[in-house]
Amino acid sequence: MKPKTYQGYSLHNYRQIPQVARLSAEAIEAIEVVGQVLPFKTNNYVTEELIDWSRVPDDPIFTLTFPRRGLLTARHYTQIRHLTETGAPPERLKETVDAIRLSLNPNPAGQEHNVPTLGDIRLKGVQHKYRETVLFFPSQGQTCHAYCTFCFRWPQFSGMTGYKFAMKEGDLLRSYLRLHRGVTDILFTGGDPMTMSASVLAGYIEPLLAPEFTHIRTIRIGTKALAYWPYRFLTDSDSDDLMRLFERVAAAGKNLAIQAHFNHPVELSTEAVAAAIRRIRSTGAQIRTQSPVLRHINDSPDVWAQMWRRQVDLGCIPYYMFVARDTGAKHFFEVPLERCWEIFRKAYRSVSGVCRTVRGPSMSDTPGKIQLLGVARVWGEKVFVLRFLQGRDPRWVDIPFFARYDPRATWFDQLEPAFGEEHFFFETDRAFERARHDSALTLFE
Numbered sequence: 100m101k102p103k104t105y106q107g108y109s110l111h112n113y114r115q116i117p118q119v120a121r122l123s124a125e126a127i128e129a130i131e132v133v134g135q136v137l138p139f140k141t142n143n144y145v146t147e148e149l150i151d152w153s154r155v156p157d158d159p160i161f162t163l164t165f166p167r168r169g170l171l172t173a174r175h176y177t178q179i180r181h182l183t184e185t186g187a188p189p190e191r192l193k194e195t196v197d198a199i200r201l202s203l204n205p206n207p208a209g210q211e212h213n214v215p216t217l218g219d220i221r222l223k224g225v226q227h228k229y230r231e232t233v234l235f236f237p238s239q240g241q242t243c244h245a246y247c248t249f250c251f252r253w254p255q256f257s258g259m260t261g262y263k264f265a266m267k268e269g270d271l272l273r274s275y276l277r278l279h280r281g282v283t284d285i286l287f288t289g290g291d292p293m294t295m296s297a298s299v300l301a302g303y304i305e306p307l308l309a310p311e312f313t314h315i316r317t318i319r320i321g322t323k324a325l326a327y328w329p330y331r332f333l334t335d336s337d338s339d340d341l342m343r344l345f346e347r348v349a350a351a352g353k354n355l356a357i358q359a360h361f362n363h364p365v366e367l368s369t370e371a372v373a374a375a376i377r378r379i380r381s382t383g384a385q386i387r388t389q390s391p392v393l394r395h396i397n398d399s400p401d402v403w404a405q406m407w408r409r410q411v412d413l414g415c416i417p418y419y420m421f422v423a424r425d426t427g428a429k430h431f432f433e434v435p436l437e438r439c440w441e442i443f444r445k446a447y448r449s450v451s452g453v454c455r456t457v458r459g460p461s462m463s464d465t466p467g468k469i470q471l472l473g474v475a476r477v478w479g480e481k482v483f484v485l486r487f488l489q490g491r492d493p494r495w496v497d498i499p500f501f502a503r504y505d506p507r508a509t510w511f512d513q514l515e516p517a518f519g520e521e522h523f524f525f526e527t528d529r530a531f532e533r534a535r536h537d538s539a540l541t542l543f544e
């Protein structure tokens with residue numbers, strides 16, 4: 100594979116991208132205005148090998164990394180445009196930008212509730228929500244090779260430091276893991292941990308291969324590098340060291356699972372991504388894939404079916420389809436729950452069983468990962484059928500439950516229990532005891 104040298108682009112230098120000279124005045128204005136509020140970063144692999152510039156601004160990959168007008172509401176857009184056009188003082192612009200950012204729900208699903216403690220210390224770079232899996236946010240991995248316009252991690256990239264989850268101290272993480280022997284999985288996340296050098300990553304991973312951590316069975320790395328910078332695994336200066344590190348995890352008898360984010364089949368179409376996937380798999384690591392359903396990017400069953408087939412062809416395992424989070428430019432990307440299910444169902448039924456390892460559509464909300472199993476009619480009432488794929492309380496997992504059908508709902512917090520019930524089963528102890536009683540009791544033990 101011919102090496103590529105990474106060139107990042109942001110608000111300051113995107114005009115150096117050759118194709119930008121041919122963009123319309125409206126598209127440029129949108130970048131300048133929206134780019135003040137939402138983080139903007141792309142790179143030369145995305146602009147040269149993924150974006151089809153003849154389709155801009157509607158091209159899915161352009162929409163995925165470039166600011167577009169629709170990402171802000173008309174009112175916010177006009178507000179910012181007015182300030183930039185009239186050359187308002189920077190403090191004034193900053194004040195307005197901050198106010199708009201705060202109105203965009205920068206920290207959805209109460210993530211701060213998941214921060215564990217060790218004695219008196221709050222482990223700010225750790226989230227422990229589901230019994231078996233600890234999330235770790237290494238501080239050097241809190242950026243990405245390009246930023247997704249839909250991302251719920253956006254406060255991390257825009258300097259809203261109060262909302263940032265990050266930690267340097269691998270020591271604290273290891274102390275926590277020594278005390279929690281029920282944890283089997285550690286998931287490195289960010290940002291994108293694959294923006295770290297192989298040696299920094301090794302500093303976190305290698306100690307976990309020691310005999311004292313036999314309970315850690317799987318080391319996972321959540322990354323979008325395969326989609327945004329596959330050269331990370333091929334020709335970057337420390338790519339070979341990275342592959343040796345992956346091999347050492349397998350040699351220590353643990354699983355290394357790459358949780359790869361792919362939002363569109365185009366991201367799976369280049370020679371570089373195919374070579375990177377082959378190389379990662381040759382180390383013994385597995386690759387699982389996930390993405391949210393996003394309007395303007397992948398809101399069709401055909402796109403998902405193509406994506407899953409291509410992933411399986413390349414040796415990846417389709418894993419999750421998510422519902423877009425209630426944050427940032429949600430109004431631009433959101434897809435009603437019923438439509439998400441329809442996209443899932445039509446794609447799922449059109450692929451073979453080897454692609455049907457995927458689960459979704461799933462909402463990561465405060466109580467857990469909630470899957471919409473479908474729409475049904477029960478005794479004349481139209482309902483959503485739901486279940487937990489992951490629950491804050493593991494006993495909730497896989498119990499079917501019902502919400503009143505709502506054609507406009509786009510997120511779980513807009514749903515009401517069906518059949519005139521006051522609470523969902525997991526919301527009160529009494530409702531839980533009832534659900535426990537109504538189902539086969541032994542299932543819960």
Ligand SMILES: *Cc1c(COP(=O)(O)O)cnc(C)c1O
Pocket residue numbers: 226228229232233234286463468488489
């Ligand atoms: C999704 C997620 C995990 C991992 O869940 P799996 O279903 O095991 O992949 C862990 N922690 C949090 C907070 C998550 O949202």
Ligand code: SF4
Pocket residue numbers: 242243244245246247250251252289290291322323360
């Ligand atoms: S790569 Fe992941 S963390 Fe980074 S912007 Fe995209 S979705 Fe967010």
